[in-house]
Amino acid sequence: MPSLLTTVLKRLGWALVVLVGLSMLIFSLMRVIPGDPARLALGPTAPEEVVERYRARMHYNDPLPMQYYWWLSDVVRGDFGMSTVTRREVARDLAEFLPATLELVIWAGLPPIFFALLLGVLGAMYKNRWPDYLIRFSSYIIIATPTFVWAVLFLLIFGYWLPILPSVGGRLSMGFSVPSITGLMVLDALLAGQPAAAWDAFAHLLLPALALSLGHTMQEARLTRSYMLENEGKDYITMITSQGVPRNVINRKYLLRPSVIPTVSIMGLDIAAIFGNAFLVETIFNWPGMSRYAMSAILGKDVNAVCGVVLVLGVIFITTNLLVDIVVALLDPRMRQSRSK
Amino acid sequence: MKLMKRLFLGLCVLCLAFVVTACPAGAEGEAGSIFRVTQAIMPRWDPAVGSDYASGLVLINVYDSLVFPTPDGGVRPWVAESWNISEDGLIWDFKIREDIVFHSGNRLTAQDVVYSMQRLLGIGEGFAFLFYSYVDSIEATGDYSVRLRCKTPYGPLLNSLVRFYVVDRKLLEQHYAAAGDYGDKGDWGRAYLLEHDAGSGPWTIDGVSTNISVSGSIFRGYWAGFEAGVPEKFIVYASNEAVRVKTMMSRQELECADHYQTTENIQSMLDADNTLKLAHNYTGGGLNLWLNNQKAPVDDPKIREALGYLIDYATLCSKILPDSIQKKSIVSSNALGYKEVFSFSMDFEKAKQAVAGSRYADRIGTLPIELVWNSESADREKVALMIQATASQIGLNVSIVELPWSTIVSNSARVETSPMTAMVSVTPPTSDSASQFVSQLRTKTSGTWENMNWVNDPALDEMIDKALATVDIAKRAVAYSEIQEYCAKRFTFIPLTETPERLVYQASYVDLAPKIGLQGFSFYLRDVRVYPDRRKK
Secondary structure, three states: HHHHHHHHHHHHHHHHHHHHHHHHHHHHHHHHHHOOOOHHHHOOOOOHHHHHHHHHHHHOOHHHHOOOHHHHHHHHOOOOOOOOOOOOOOHHHHHHHHHHHHHHHHHHHHHHHHHHHOOOOOOHHHHOOOOHHHHHHHHHHHOOOOEEEHHHHHHHHHHHHHOOOOOOOOOOOOOOOOOOOOOOHHHHHOOOOHHHHHHHHHHHHHHHHHHHHHHHHHHHHHHHHHHHHHHHOOOOHHHHHHHHOOOHHHHHHHHHHHHHHHHHHHHHHHHHHHHHHHHHHHHHHHOHHHHHHHHHHOOOOOOHHHHHHHHHHHHHHHHHHHHHHHHHHOHHHHHHHHHOO | OOHHHHHHHHHHHHHHHHHHOOOOOOOOOOOOOOEEEEEEOOOOOOOOOOOOOHHHHHHHHOOOEEEEEEEOOEEEEEOEEEEEEOOOOOOOEEEEEEOOOOOOOOOOOOHHHHHHHHHHHHHHOOHHOOOOOOOEEEEEEEEOOOEEEEEEOOOOOOHHHHHHHOOOOOHHHOOOOOOOOOOOHHHOOOHHHOOOOOOOOEEEEEEEOOOEEEEEEEEOOOOOOOOOOOOOOEEEOOOHHHHHHHHHHHHOOOOOOOOOOOOHHHHHHHHHOEEEEEEOOOOOOOOEEEEEEOOOOOHHHHHHHHHHHHOOOHHHHHHHOOOEEHHHHHHHOEOOOOOOOOOOOOHHHHHHHHHOOOOOOHHHHHHOOHHHHHOOHHHHHHHHHHHHHHHHHHHOOOOEEEEEEHHHHHHOOOOOOOOEEEEEEEEOOOOOOOHHHHOOOOOHHHEEEEEEOOOOOOOHOOOOHHHHHHHHHHHHHHHHHHHEEEEHHHOOEEEEOOOOEEEEEEEEEEEEEEOOOOOOOHHOHHEEEEEEHHOOO
């Protein structure tokens, strides 16, 4: 375990380097893409004196390294600057929008965890029989279809043709009001003793979360199935089977556990992909999250907001992968041993 | 396996329970007397900050302007019940109504009017551009009288004042954030106005979900009163994704779709539900072919003229931009002093003659004409392709360039980077032609997306300045006509269409008949009627 701690500390050190690199890259990119950020912020008709005053205030006239210095010196104090899109502090925007995206990603992350393993195991158990064919065939279609297409399709099916789920967007219907405790609406509604609001929040979450998770679920189901089948042919399974160990014990204890390790690793990467796909899904569902905020920021060349969002995403991605590495290490004794050596 | 079966069964029961109990369709629809509309972006209802369409929509409903626009393009008394102009046209005295109360309960006085102008010019955003170069000072000459002094005589001032909204001074002064860019005024109340309003208008803001929506409810104490049927509440959604808009309209969760919806989506909504109807409002907005007057070969008026004859206006107005009308002047047809000065129609012979008379006649085929269109407006590509195809008929080599809007805006800053030709849609903020002359033709304003024609003509600048300084409306209208004729002779740019706002609305329980052809006024809620009892159950 001490070696695991050392690894984690090393990874955290590297994470800091990665974050600084990431901030430099995104800051430079945002500055070199076409469009005068001051003019975009104030509009085409703002008098030139006003625009010039704004440029000076935002240090846009300084050389790029100096601009980065000003920005970074504020960031280390927790000040991400003002957003030109919302006209508020970016830190405040992130605090407001991040929980909505986190809630969406958490719910979108649940189906891969449960259903990917379930479908993967089913596919392996019924290899080359109809359940396996069905899972494999549907996974081809689902994986090949982009997430935003699923989002639009779900909206059409469950909002337009079968109007059983909300289409207005947002996190709650009109008339509900839930005090913010954790920022996660379903949980907050339950904590506040409002089951109807929780149910309503869940209904708002369902379609965007489903659209986000579908592709990843099927991708991971295929991976689980493949590793299950690969492991099934190994000598140790043959040996255990010959010893008369019941099939369900073999499946659960000796086959499933080693087979899910690669899937769990992939899940860590998928979290980043879910955040990426959320950009379009949040726009389609009018979800008040960080990705939708980032979309408006990118289109409005809102440098501070984009840099803030990228940094937060970077931290989330690094943290998630660190956690996945720890989980994998706990699942796989070989990794623990290799670290201790 | 038993576990799997139980899991599967449990999942089915959960799904069934969800479908039966969750979110009955119309939960958002049974909202009473409400008017909900989508927009492309989040409005900014601080009068010193917002000036785009969405902001204008909220501003006209939440604040009162000094004067109010009339359907014929003029103005009528509003917060100012009367006014006088000095003989030299420099001093304007306004008498303020004494019965106006802000949403806060504070009474609106001359001090609020003075404060509002000082705040607008101090912050300098929003509609400040209409006053920035002309207003010298403003002072209260009594509790309900205001004197505004101009730097030079400024004829269009009255029409510009329809965009001057009065804010509640006392309320804002109580809510200055200490950390701000305006000295002792802190942030001048900007942060407060992100989540509240400081107006006296017929509706008051009661809910803000940043980047998502803003809602308001009726202000029963409104001095001008209400007719029966006006909506009790409004919501503006800051997102207009086509499928969601269509879905919300079908579920009566939206009373009106925004005018940015594509022709295809509008038709699809109308085809799917015969209770939906289309309302039109000609707000002077239209499509123009900007021409960089300094770049060869379009620096030659004859080439610019030829381009005007290469456009199939009939197809443009009926198929590509339905319900549009051909624009026949450099200003919109509802603007003061409008004069029909162009008589273009698609005519290859006239186009050939024009090219033959140009100084590039012998080598025109070797000089590509770059035509830029904004990649965020899909319809423009169809127009570009049409021009390219017709131009090729007479040997003109038009190359189409697709650029994102931010790049077009950025490139417009300098004459060298401004596109040779570009299709740009403009909606004037006021009904006075002055705003269009100043923002589109004057040398001083060159280098914006509204003025990348780079006419750089001192004679034209002088004509515009002279017209602006003419306070007498009739004389100013004549001066405006002369400017239009002057530009038409030189083909400074080619006007293409005047395109109405096309608004799909719930005709079964909403009356939407815009009366004022100005940006945002399609949604002036005192002119809207909502009948909740006529909603389908």
